[in-house]
Amino acid sequence: MRVRLLAALALAWACAANAGPGYFRFPALSGDTLVFTAEGDLWRVAAAGGRASRLTTHPDQEIRAAISPDGRQVAFTGAYEGPLEAYVMPLA
Numbered sequence: 001m002r003v004r005l006l007a008a009l010a011l012a013w014a015c016a017a018n019a020g021p022g023y024f025r026f027p028a029l030s031g032d033t034l035v036f037t038a039e040g041d042l043w044r045v046a047a048a049g050g051r052a053s054r055l056t057t058h059p060d061q062e063i064r065a066a067i068s069p070d071g072r073q074v075a076f077t078g079a080y081e082g083p084l085e086a087y088v089m090p091l092a
Contacts, residue, residue: 028074030067033091035074037063042076044091055089067091 027036032047040061045052056062058080065076074091077084 026064028065028067030071033067033071035065035067
């Protein structure tokens with residue numbers, strides 16, 4: 001599983017390389033969907049590559065995403081009102 005995560009993160013980095021340098025962290029892989037943190041927000045990209053789409057835009061950071069087993073939701077931690085708390089949102 002760890003090898004798949006690292007390979008998917010490397011693929012996401014390669015796809016985003018055309019957009020310029022970035023710092024990609026905390027990858028979560030489920031099926032053909034990869035969610036990662038960059039620029040303090042969550043991003044989603046197909047594991048096969050392509051253009052990443054931003055899932056969150058809050059001024060504070062969202063980190064440590066985990067995709068639900070059915071692939072329909074993503075859980076993450078965010079510090080919207082002080083301490084880090086857990087949040088869940090649809091991937092759609």
